[in-house]
Amino acid sequence: MIQSLQGIGMTSSRTRERMINRLMEQGIRSNKILDVIRNTPRHIFMDEALASRAYEDTALPIGYNQTISQPYIVAKMTELLLASSGRLEKVLEIGTGCGYQTAILAQLVNHVYSVERIAPLQKKAKDRLWGLKLKNVSYLHSDGGWGWQDHAPYDGILVAAAPPEIPEMLLQQMAVGGVMVIPIGKGSSQQLQRVTRTEGGYEVERLEPVVFVPFLSGRK
Structure with a gap:
């Protein structure tokens, strides 16, 4: 387990450091976020056949027509979510x-x-995070458009699939002062947006073009 977490060859610390340098060149400024990405073994989150490509700046398949986002997008969305507080x-x-x-x-x-x-994707993810001793996560198998009302309001919401417009249920579950980072649009016409809830409504910043899997309803 120790070796698999540390990585060797194309998953080694040297390969990870090249990824960090690339993220800095792409404009990621938060040292705290860069350190977390540097120390999180991205290769364990994908099938062994693709592990050697884990630190490339590209999205990769994880099964069920889903992908793991490219490192830049993970870093950028995290930075946007945490920037204001x-x-x-x-x-x-x-x-x-x-x-x-x-x-x-x-x-x-x-x-x-x-x-x-x-459900099978979430089960694998839960096992991986448990293996990393990350226990401050709660999991729900549900339609993402419903959010998770039981624990609302949220200080931050991060959405990893692109709906044509912002789901109303997610807007309702934002705390005042809270931030949502979400891709909006269809196909190649998607845009990353940051939504901030104010006392009087919502402010929307339109940021940069992105490509995400579509936001689908229902459960599997």
């Missing part, structure tokens, strides 16, 4: 996926509430 108390993640983004968040906020519609 100190350590967040409660963060809702829509799309557990393989658990990599969950693992990054869990080391930077007090508690992550992670929702995933595909």
Whole structure:
């Protein structure tokens, strides 16, 4: 287990450091986030056949027509979520996926509430995070469009799939002052947005083009 976490060859610390240098060149500024990404073994979140590509700047398949986001997108969305305040108390993640983004968040906020519609994916993710001793995560197998009302309101919401418009249920579950980072749009016409809830409504910042899997309803 120790060797698999540390990595060898294309998953070694030297390969990880090249990834960190690339993230800095791409504009990621938070040393705290960079340190967490540096020390989180991305290769354990994908099938062994793809592990050697874990530190490339690309999205990779994780099964069930889902992907693990490229390192830059994980870092960027995390930075956008945490930029406006100190350590967040409660963060809702829509799309557990393989658990990599969950693992990054869990080391930077007090508690992550992670929702995933595909049960086998979430089970694998839960096992991986348990293996990393990240225990400040709660999991729900559900339609992400519903959010997780039981623990609302949230200081932050991070969405890892692209709906055509922001789901109303997620807006309702934001705390005043809370931030949501979400890709919006279809196909190649997606845009990363940051939504801040104010006393009087919501402020939306439109940031950069992205490509995410579509936001689907239902459970599997």
